[in-house]
Amino acid sequence: MNTHVGAIVIGAGAGGGVIAKELSCAGMKTVLFERGGWARYDFHPNDELMNQRLHIIGAVHGPDRRKSPYVEVARDGSIVKSRPDRPDHTIIAACVGSGTVSYGAMAWRFMPQDFRLKSIYGCPEGSTLADWPISYDDLEPFYEKAEWEIGVSGDNSKNPFAPPRKKNFPMPAFEFNKEAKVVAVAAERMGLHPFPIPMLRNSVPYNGRAACIRNRTCCGYACPVDAKNGTQNTVIPKALASGNCQLRTHCMVAEILMDGKRATGVRYFDENSEEKIQTADVVVVAASACESARLLLNSRTSLFPNGIGNNFDNVGRNLQSHAYTGAWGLFDYDILELNGPGATLGISDFNHNEKEGIIGGVLCTEFYVLPYGFSRSRPPGEPKWGRRHKEFQRQNYRRMVRLHGPVQDMPIASMRVQVEDSVRDFWGIPVTKFSGTRHPLDGKHCQFLSEKAASVLREAGAKQVWMNIGGRGGRAGGQHQCGTCRMGDDPKTSVVDPNCRVWGVDNLYVGDGGVLVSAGGFNPVLTIMALAYRTGAHIAGEFAKKGSAV
């Protein structure tokens, strides 16, 4: 029997790692559950087919392909079984630090407008676009805390669209690489405002770890010199050093246990697949947007017959993940230097383009594409295989520049995560079931941003420019998954309250991307971390007031 603790945090990723640190450093005895183990660099030596970004034949940081099936609802309504080593899996790494071990590490703050989308743009028919119950100003201090405790390199002096900040970045920005220098000159000529992308990566030594060595295999991989900042090398070690946090790896939480309107703990399977119970005063679910929704839906009681917090049928809905879109440019000289990881330049001029009524997104130069990925990228009219394809591969690998970005996708109720009782995972837990098709506006917004990207590449002197337009059909998912447990003022239309506490439950919180009301036109991780700091501070504050967290 496990000893009763102050708090349980489920999931040691971007959100869970931060909350575990905030609670344990505030004096709460905390158990942090993680279904994977510690990631190591030598599991994936520069392997383009097996990493968290492409996962052609599996993702080294999990989840385990033999243990974690899921299902999709096909167009005809039938159920199709799939598994996490498929290239199209809705994947979130299952390891300590989760995606923050292997991410590209872009460190965006959302813009103030991102918190008021409905007020600015209205609610398009068929969407559930909404304002957040909190503002940018509410989150600003926590953005700052995330930037300093996890570590961000950046410089916003060239970006007039950057949200206001009280304190500068802790580290100087990364330099533009060769293609960014070319693109920057062209963009400025067009009256745009190119600037260095803020990164959760060390431009100089920070927090006792090295500066970035410009590794080419960065996005999708763990850093061989530990210069990339995630929760696994910042807040989680701090939580463990506090003496108040116990990390339990290779443990799969199956159910949240309830007593009426209070969560009492969790039922989980330990590293030997033995079923165990852990009780606590407070439970925080931070298992990723899809897995957290699954856990809530799999925890059914007489008060919550359809899953905890789901009495208004909101859990698992509004799944978002960005519609990526952009353009390629082919130059007639070697424009890539290949000193990694690639993405250095951002353009935020097309975010919240209120004149055109389009929410938009940030445009960025791309992380370097490796040989296999490049073999699948060709201008229209170029053969996809054969002799000419092979020639193109060696002639143009250093000559193609991609400018693309994440478009805020329209949240819709039918894009959702459910659970499928008839299909069980390794532990016998009902698996996630995905369904939904993108809102038609996503394709329109992608077209808008792709055209902007193409115009910049043309101005930069590309001899051939072509667009790859995202957002047309398909469903949301992937690393940027969010929205399934959205935050709100009204329990009828949201899952958690403005403090990220599940409506109708006294002591259950959600601490991952699930709480995002909208995905923003940016990579979401810094916002997930900032929200986790805010939620952690709230729980720790309650604990300090009452000597117990509730």
Place this chain on the structure above:
Amino acid sequence: MSESLNFGRRDFIKDVALGTAALFLWGCSSRPSPFTESERECVIALAEQIVPRDEFPGATDVGVINYIENWISIYYPERADFYKRAIAALQSHCAAKYSKPFQMLDFDTREAILKDMERGKLDKSHWSGISQTEFFGEILDRSMQGFYGNPRHGGNRDFASYAMMNLDSPLVIGRNQYSIK
């Protein structure tokens, strides 16, 4: 909350130690091939059309077939049947039209067949219940992965495609001392 709990560094150290049990997936396994000898020759010939030898090595030279066999045996055994039925369909087409198996045809004929297969234009009578465009997509994906992917999965022998693209390999960096052959 006054219980003495064994929280702290010990589990951290234990987990790191367990992590050193490394994962080995190096190519050229001794697994039995999912193919018969003649099916294998056919797949080799298909991959060679996707990435043909020129002044640089082609799919056959770098062992793309090993990658495809590993891909099926290790990751997608449930796909073996599809490959076998599709190869049979292709061979039935070639027998009817050329009285020879695919792998015995000349380069240009094979290329013409693949171009038709890509667009679903091969005589449908040989492809009942099997999608020729799906099979083409499979061969295209597997051949590119086997030619340009990491050699530890069986193809791209000695990083031949990286050498063709003037790329250093493997990168000698940081802490990846275990990955250098």
